[in-house]
Amino acid sequence: MLSNKVNLKDMKKTGKNTSIYGTRYVSEPIPKFEIPDEGMPSKAAYQLINDELNLDGNPNLNLASFVTTWMEPEADILINQTNGKNFVDNDEYPQTEIIQNRVINMLARLFNAPKDCDFLGTSTIGSSEAIMLGVLAHKWAWRENRKAEGKDCSNPNIVMGADVHVVWEKFAKYFDVELRMVPMEKGEYTLTADKVKENIDENTIAVGVVLGTTFTGQIDQIQEINELLVNVKEEKGWDIPIHVDGASGAFIIPFLDPDFKWDFRLSHVRSINVSGHKYGLVYPGVGWLIFKDKKYLSDDLIFEVNYLGGIIPTFNLNFSKGSSMIIAQYYNLLRLGKQGYSSIMNNLMETATYLANTLKNTGYFKLLDEELVLPILAIKLDNLDDLDGADDLTVFDISRKLRERGWLVPAYTLPANAEDIAVLRIVIKENFTRDMADLLVQDLNNIFDGYKKDSKDDSENEPLINIF
Template sequence: MEERGISKQELESFLKEQKQRDLTYRKVLSSMCTYPREIAVYAHNLFLDSNLGDSGLFPGTKEIEDELIRMIGALLGNENAHGYISTGGTESNIQAIRAIRNRKRKEGLQQMNIIVPKTAHFSFDKIEDLLSLEVKKAGLDDELRVDVNLVEELIDDNTISIVGIAGTTEFGQIDPIKELADIAHNSDIFLHVDAAFGGFVIPFLDAEYQFDFSLDAVSSISVDPHKMGMSTIPAGCILFRDESYLADLAVNTPYLTTNEQCSLIGTRSGAPVAATYAVLKYLGRNGLRAIVDECMLLTRMLVRGAKAMDIYPVIEPVTNVVTLRFPDVDRVAKALEARGWRVSTTRAPKALRLVIMPHVTEDTIELFLNDLACVT
């Protein structure tokens, strides 16, 4: 940092240049984030100075968060769920497992493990490190869902939680949450559902899936409004069925306007909270359903176009994620990148991964299919 500052004009010029170096979402098919809605941006900017880490100073923002938790809880089967708006799925997953870890530690359990699918998000690798517990990874069935028989085989006396994914990051698949709930109920084990991606998709699909608090054994759910909720970044959400789990996360905060705090981070912006509230109130369930319908329509359009070139998906898409088989996936991905596209690849099975977010249009799909034909 220089001793003397620079002019506003010079600084703005520099910032604009740097922003122009960033990619727009126009040809991005690898990301589960998208442009936030205009109303979300408005609300975000309006609440930029609010800090829910000291919520007594910002009662209006706190009231919005309380109502938002009720709204998201109702969408996921329980309007009386308890939680808070986090920074995203990683924090939410950490907090879910930290809550049950802390409870079991108070009960005297020392060595602990959790069971997740092999398709679980990399946040669970961070959880293994941060929370000093073992993360066991269960294999998958032919449809790339977690194999519930393998989950059951991995359970032992030190298992404190099993995890199901509702919209896997790589394949968009939905684990058999109902069967996992039966196992959790019979074994009296905490069940966490990672619905970071699927939470704002699955409720609006034509097919019905049991994945949320409508299943009595589901203990917690993570969901990300900054993905298919089209809020500003960062906006995640952790929900618990039982409010007492928040007490397992709480620490005393004697010098703030509240006596305790259960969030992982201390200073917590109210801006994404207001943004999420605004977009959900503005769109309503009908608006969200229309957006999911359009994404699924374009997903099917992409799969049809690929099949016409004898290119087939690893699985028929369940959500708005497409994975295409190629004998030389990395070459295809690099060739598409050379044409300006941003795509990604899955691990096992190896495939080209494409996420059809709300910024994708019919023109985008047509242009992509044309380029795909040229590189294959």
């Protein structure tokens, strides 16, 4: 008989005659707070971390995030091949910078930059960095103008709706600008021109508007706000720019509704951000900022850095960053073209509309806004009277129950003054198919069935065991 004890010990030590699971690495706690004195084989490190990450949610069932969870295998290859390129080393990787500039050109044209303007832009880590930089440029321009006119420039303010993403509040705090945030009202979850009129003055550095809000997927009154600012300029001489936060919408609306004017066709829209990693269909790590004309970005904000053999002009909050997502963005633009993006966006809207109707037909849900402009659903609970013991059932409970099945669907209350409205938000992404929508509704129906007195068992659910 084999001397089991001795052999096992040796085998565990060397790990030679077993898979990772027979080695000592899985029967010892892995270092968590202190760098270990000795390392471990790459396979063991991979397996241990990979196994732990299984506790995370499944990105493909993540209907909470706007961020891309799937790309084509060819894009994955390009990303893997370029992971080691630091974008800022543009003397070493000049072609990568050229590719970035091509994307900026494509986006500026997609956003209808006028021919007589000299647009410019930059890639960023995401929309948050792009918004900070865009609005910072407007603060600078406002201050330079005020100084030139010999006026006080100690009290800049920025006007936006409470429907903005938290990054707008961060901007105001980090860059010391008074935040004039217009609260929501019941039934009105976007920024209107009337509200802007009440809040602007000669110290307003910019108005922030959203093309597809994080909370409801709706669009602020961009055209009306532009008209208002045209009139204000004529009447009072205040030249207030608009920055459009197109984090999600700027990669959707140009393909779904190219005639809808929200972009550089409007005279006061001077900068736009978009997240490449949302509906640009690239994994996390890329955003874009485009200025309608270089005159809106003061030279003072561009740093000429002498680095690794070249002079690099930078207008970014970060210095080093990866190149792969910029390259992946270019891949998508080449691969899909306008036609491909349009087909995908149309599919998303079809799935969103189908899901919205199916949810309404359950009788238990209502859409916050019946008119879907982006593939984002904000839904409230409706009439639960025919359910037993569901009086206290909330969207938070539903979100929790869906999580048991793996679905990640967030529930939250709306910002001031609509805090008493709680919604579930479902973001439809490229890899959320019509069939997945049916599976989600089936799971929701199963939740409600649990509250039915005579819960019938004649559902259309797939049988768990195939008896044929």
